[in-house]
Amino acid sequence: MLTKEDTNYLTQTGPGTPMGNLFRRYWQPALLSQEIPAPDSAPVRVKILGENLVAIRATDGTTALIQERCPHRGASLFFGRNEEQGIRCVYHGWKFGTDGQCVDMPNEPAESDFFQKVKAVVYPTKEMGGIVWAYLGDAEHQPELPKFEWAQVPESHRHMTKVTLDSNYLQSVEGDIDSSHTAFLHGQVGKNDLEVSSKFFDSNKALRYLWSRDKAPKFFVVETPHGLTIGARRDGGRDHYYWRITQWVIPSVSMIPGEVGGTQRCNFRVPMGDTDHQFYRIDYIPQRPLTPEERYDFEHGTIHPELKPGTSRPVRDLSNDFLIDRALQKSGTYSGIRGIVEQDYAVTSSMGLISDRSTEQLGTSDMGVIRARRVMMRLAKHLESGGEIDAHMDGEIFFMRSPALLVDKDVPFDVGARRAMDAEEEWSRDVEWATVMPVLEDENVPGVNA
Ligand code: FES
Ligand SMILES: [Fe+2]
Structure with a gap:
């Protein structure tokens, strides 16, 4: 038997929760490799530990996991264009590299450096055994991939x-x-x-x-x-x-x-x-x-x-x-x-x-x-x-x-x-x-x- 309080403690894994913090110490399967089969193929929604993300396979074949909400005004990057080593929001064309850095803001003046100040949340990913693994914790505690x-x-x-x-x-x-x-x-x-x-x-x-x-x-x-x-x-x-x-x-x-x-x-x-x-x-x-x-x-x-x-x-x-x-x-x-x-x-x-x-x-x-x-x-x-x-x-x-x-x-x-x-x-x-x-x-x- 568990109290309601303990049940909540064990079952809630969103950002900032104690159990969420424990889960964030471990690599987690985010999706199957085959779901993003080819470079620049369609983005896939990933929801994990209460966070809405989008997975892409970039032009060079590597994978990236990026926040679903566009940092500009929140449109979903699921609808984004996966192109040239990054994802471009279809609302106003902002583009984010696989490290989350905004690299293009075509609706702002060409001389503006505002884009350099905008970064999307991106989590590390690795592929092993047909799975794209994600690590949502802090870099300091990142373990090795679990070699099942x-x-x-x-x-x-x-x-x-x-x-x-x-x-x-x-x-x-x-x-x-x-x-x-x-x-x-x-x-x-x-x-x-x-x-x-x-x-x-x-x-x-x-x-x-x-x-x-x-x-x-x-x-x-x-x-x-x-x-x-x-x-x-x-x-x-x-x-x-x-x-x-x-x-x-x-x-x-x-x-x-x-x-x-x-x-x-x-x-x-x-x-x-x-x-x-x-x-x-x-x-x-x-x-x-x-x-x-x-x-x-x-x-x-x-x-x-x-x-x-x-x-x-x-x-x-x-x-x-x-x-x-x-x-x-x-x-x-x-x-x-x-x-x-x-x-x-x-x-x-x-x-x-x-x-x-x-x-x-x-x-x-x-x-x-x-x-x-x-x-x-x-x-x-x-x-x-x-x-x-x-x-x-x-x-x-x-x-x-x-x-x-x-x-x-x-x-x-x-x-x-x-x-x-x-x-x-x-x-x-x-x-x-x-x-x-x-x-x-x-x-x-x-x-x-x-
Ligand atoms: S909401 Fe994404 S570019 Fe404007
Ligand atoms: Fe069973």
Whole structure:
């Protein structure tokens, strides 16, 4: 439970707010590189941390993020002409370079040097991993770009979707790090989530069998330099626990558990205003390119959302009750809603634009949520009182994974899973196979012996 005051503190990220100041210590995804595909291509509106901006790709191919309101009389530079290494306002023709400096004022006398005194706000940008990143903080504290593994692999290895969602960022982050909801919200009715059949059976599905049969995992949370490592422990049979590990990265990034050797996942929740956010969902396979079938599945399946054509907005949203199918809810998916992202969005947007935490009743499965809130409050208050924080100055600390794996019962998860979390070793499927197989045989799981 949170007081209304604390909820406001955590959820407001506009200029001058304590939480906004914390967010401004970190690089944030501003837009996809492909949204500004070519030099001098059309400007794109970007709203981030309560600031309205315009992104352009300049004549030399570099990117720039500039205040949307023209410094002259406030016309939107979204309508501007992106030309010759700058953007020109269509109202009176003032032109601003990629550093924000006004370089031309054609409606003022030619001898006037007034233009030299006018400068627009421009934020630093860098490109990495198909994303244009923005840094909205002060230059003195600018860290390295966060070197997430997905941003280092070739484009062929990943699939990324940008979605605009109408709710505060925090309730979505809380959903990302609350892994007890998955067996319900994303589950199936009347079966172990995935049909275990000889045709499709593999060790990943074997592990997911463990996941779906135990719906009340025990949570363990470890505070780390990047934020939190959250372990959800389930019975893994004879000598092992089955751990699903979530990495929460300050301030609003979550890495969702993925089977070792399989698809890895990362969620970014970037505040736009206080009642909307951009969601970047990235799936990738570190070791190899996605197959055409996998890519098709990401583009047309149920993991990445179905978007309204030409927009970043989902087809299924609160306005149409997410097209919930009550028959499907009785005998198909647990929620009756199609799509993993839409299922998450349905529950988080149904809480209201900014969820009121003052009436919550939190249980042991909410431990990660409680700890993440505490860390955010602590860091923002520390900054507010004039203290300093280590805002991930070293980009290498982001190179990690969120594995789902079996660990010996007598080994703590953060020790036993260390090499998998650090992405230091390629996993042998045979090891997990040999470990999980007896469990399935013990329980006569259909298909195992077929
Ligand atoms: S408002 Fe932009 S040039 Fe006048
Ligand atoms: Fe979810």
